Amino acid sequence: MKVLPSKKPRKKLREPELTRLQTITRTIALILAFVSVFVFFFKILFF
Numbered sequence: 001m002k003v004l005p006s007k008k009p010r011k012k013l014r015e016p017e018l019t020r021l022q023t024i025t026r027t028i029a030l031i032l033a034f035v036s037v038f039v040f041f042f043k044i045l046f047f
Contacts, residue, residue, distance in 0.1 A: 018026070
């Protein structure tokens with residue numbers, strides 16, 4: 001059975017434009033999270 005796509009274009013879930021401070025804060029938070037996870041696993045493996 002073939003399912004045809006609906007004719008209505010869906011609205012993309014797009015985030016509102018972020019300010020420069022919010023973008024910097026978000027980037028720093030992501031970097032900090034990845035570094036923390038890396039250090040945590042390194043600590044488990046070797047200590």
